Amino acid sequence: MKNNSPAFRWQFLLPKYWGTLLLVALMYALSTLPFKVQIALGKRVGRLVLGRMKKRTNTIRRNLDLCFPKMSEDEKERLTVENIENTGIALFETAMAWFWSDKRVNKHVTIIGMEQLEELEKQGKGALMLAVHSMNLELGARAFGIKKSGTGVYRPNSNSCYDYFQYKGRSRSNRTLIDRRDVKGMIDALKTGKRVWYAPDHDYGRRRSTFAPLFAVENACTTTGTSMLVNASDCVVVPFTMVRDSNDHYTLTIHPYLDEFPKECEQLAAVYTNRAIETSIMAAPSQYMWLHRRFKTRPEGEQCLYAM
Incomplete structure (x- = not known):
């Protein structure tokens, strides 16, 4: 496994990176605010920022239309508004993950199902932790790392200064990171x-x-990496969810591993994986990253599902 840990360089003090340093300093300052204040500010930031980013807001609405065609318009609009607010909160949740103490993280996050991983650990069995891009994924990774070591798959940032702080923040509490290109690792x-x-x-x-x-999209471009990793390592696939409830408390739930994962066929494995992904998303649909153009890649001959 390659050593991806970036080092701090004196060049980061040059004017070129002052904007990045200011951003990181602001994240740290915001993370020190009372938790309820951060949640309230996050909602306002989400409404303010995405209110000016019509393309992103339209992507959220389009994804909901594609995935849930039978959902009422009122329900989709409510989900859109909540998703916009949760996008703003995610900025604060990232700062929480990078800068909070272990004690403060533990106060706000409860973990359920850790005994399943302990049993796999006794068996010497690797666990492919099946995540979805929920807004609070960074905070969930941090909370998990306090209890158990884990390895995250990530994409290094092109801004080397930001990448340094991103790596340090994400690797706190018993967590290492692997470049997503490092399949062997x-x-x-x-x-x-x-x-x-x-x-x-x-x-x-x-x-x-x-x-x-x-969901309702028949042809969603789906990576075959899941089945490749399972077949190459003989690991098990363990889904988990990270949900913030109506009282603003987080629960990270580790679900039973997928004991019927179809190793023999990439196509069946993709179908099976997407079903597990659907279940994870529906644990808190308003907290999922709907602003990503999930269905941009189409089969040959199919038209784009998003307005150009």
């Missing part, structure tokens, strides 16, 4: 009984992918 980690956080719910393009149903 993921397999090695799983083979040695480690837990790898993996989110196959986005559209990653045609390379190493197939088309499988997701």
Whole structure:
């Protein structure tokens, strides 16, 4: 497994990176505010920022139309507004994950189902932690890392200064990171009984992918990486969800591993994985990253599902 840990460089103090340093300083300052204040501010930031980003807001609405054609317009509008607010809250949740103390994280996050991972650990079995891009995923990873070591799959940021702080924030509390291009590193980690956080719910393009149903969309471009990792390492797939409830308390639930995962066929594995993804999203649909153009890659001959 490659060592991806970036080092702080004196060049980060140059004017080129002052904007990045100011952003990180602001994140730290905001993370020190009372929790309820952060949630309230997050909602306002979401409404303010996405209110000016019509393209992103339209993507949220379009995804909901595609996935839930039978949902009432009033329900989709309510879900859209809540999703916009949760997008703003996510900015604060990232700061919480990077800068809060272990004690403060534990106060706001409850973890259920850890005993299942302990049993797999006794068996020396690797666990591919099936994640979805919920808004609070960063905070969930941090809370998990306090209890158990884990390995996250991530994409290094092109801004080397921001990447340094991103890596340091994400690797707190017993968590290491693997570049998403380091497939061998993921397999090695799983083979040695480690837990790898993996989110196959986005559209990653045609390379190493197939088309499988997701909600009401018959052909969603779906990575075949899940089945590849399972077959190469003989690990098990363990879904989990991170949900913030109406009282603003978080619960990270580790669900039973998928004991019927179809190893013999990439296509069946993609269908099976997407069903598990649907279940995870529906645990808190307003907290999912709907602003991503999930269905941008289409089969040959099919038209784009998003307005150009």
